[in-house]
Amino acid sequence: MGSTLFDKIWAAHVVSDLGDGYALLHVSRHLLHDGGGASLKQLAARGMAVRNPDLSFATIDHVIPTTPGRTRETSTPFTARITVLREYAAKAGIRLFDVGEPGQGIIHVIAPEQGISLPGSLIVCGDSHTCTHGGLGAIAFGIGATELLHVLATQTLVQRKPKRMRVRFEGERGPGVTAKDMVLHLIGHVRAAGGVGYAVEYAGAAVRALSVEERLTLCNLSIELGAKIGLIAPDETTYEYLHGRRYAPAGAEWDAALAYWRGLPTDDDAVFDREVVIDMAAVAPQITWGTNPEQVAAVDQRVPDPAAEPDLVKRQAMLDALDYMGLVPGTALTETPVDWVFIGSCTNSRLSDLQAAAAVARGRRVAPGVTAWVVPGSEAVKRAAEAEGLDRVFRDAGFEWREPGCSMCLAMNGETVPRGQRSVSTSNRNFVGRQGPGARTHLASPAMAAAAAVTGHIADVRSL
């Protein structure tokens, strides 16, 4: 019987088999964000050293302000966190991409963009959206603070091997449908616990047709499916994307890597523990209406009626969600007025995302009463977008063009959607209070978010 992509990568990283499905795994790349400074400090306090500092990369993203004009010196209430990271990364010899230099940005945007995340590698980070990097054909997953210390000290991690699930997206995308819509549709279909216990491989013609940036978006929401790992087999699209990137292999090493990568895709006779097929004909642009990504619908639908839900626990969850979101069952979703629009986050802040949003914003105006932000995912994305004049398109339309960081995705840096206000966001979590206490979040693609900004309500991008 053949092996899956996941099995092949897993096997290549087993340092020791610990029995009962457990293994000590070698970590190819350890990514640190600004929460990592405390861990480095803690390790030093225990008298331990970082085992392989050249396999760790750090940046600043979560607590940094994204205010236009910010600099390395801009002081905020959270500057201490950044200072600790700077100090201890330097002591340990870990490469830190600091404010204002290419390489700074949201950790899940910069590592692919810089060629740090590679196919066939095992990547971890103290952040659940590490699954994003699976879009390049890697096993990538989030870890907790104690596991993080373990990685710093040993460059390894103890993990149990998950089951394998494959999701095949078959057929062609309809108008207005993005990778974000594909994965939101999937979560609505299999529910938020549908991937618990699995590593999920995304496959099928519609996945093969995605660009690498779109694949990163698709894998980004694997954790919202309950799976901490999502991945896509590398192919020519992947290799073309990686070739010539700053930390990607070059010369003879590139050739050796390429030969290795070509052997990674799942064998034809490999077997998965669970298979799901999604017909692309059924996928329309999506918008979430609740407080969990599975509470999602096609944008041309109505707010669902909890009375139609037979399961009492689920019905209560729907009632609570609609109450928090301030929505009335039966109302057309497109009749929902919005106050905020946030285009950013590790889900949708890459150049192609900003291009898609700009295409909607071009020649239009942000509706009165709406505050709309564009937060590029990295310094490199920001510069590339500016070189194309996208910042002008957004500014002319009344959007605010900001500096790279996580920003309003989780509001850890103090940038919040005010209580009771409604935001259409390109991020990945519509949880209660995620964008600030009392904030109401609807998740959607960049083009849909831009459409909401210019119309002042949830809008179907296909009708603009």
Add this chain to the structure above:
Amino acid sequence: MQAFTTLTAIAAPLPEPDINTDMIIRVERVRDLKPEEMGRYAFENRRFRPDGSEAPDFVLNQQPYRAARIILGGPNFACGSSREAAVWALAGFGIRCVIAPSFGPIFANNCYQNGMLPVVLPEATVQALTAEVMASGGTAEVTVDLERCEVVAPSGARSGFSIDAPRRAALLQGLDELQMTLRREPEIGAYQARDRAARPWLYPTKETTP
């Protein structure tokens, strides 16, 4: 790490599906507090109203559940963010064990690092347990026995659960994973030498294209 052997305690029912770690501990608390300070902010959004007063209808604000050391959770308990602070907050509140049909995968790993036991039981079993506890007004205690891998309901009904052998052994003895791995340094060194030879392109990590 604190060992876990057996526990008999009040169990608080929290059957909602997909409770996420953002709900268990808010991001500002993760950012600003030390692990040992987080207990009073566990489920902050649910336990307290915006004005800071207690929400009386939330289960953890009710007697006898204020003294709960076990949570009877719903499917996909503690999904979402990887924040280990979710475990620290629950531990700070007094919780040592969560029984649920399934868990967010990163949360489950984080539990094992902190002497907290995540027990997976079928949804119907968790529901039956919850019903029994609620029928007693919460006073009937639940026992979780890691030695025997059993949950004992107030009625005496026993449900076996499975837990991976390495995790069970570490919890029973309170072993620190890092200390155990440090003993394997020769294996790690040998792996790296092998892998470096086979996949040198995975180890440059200096800029190849400045």
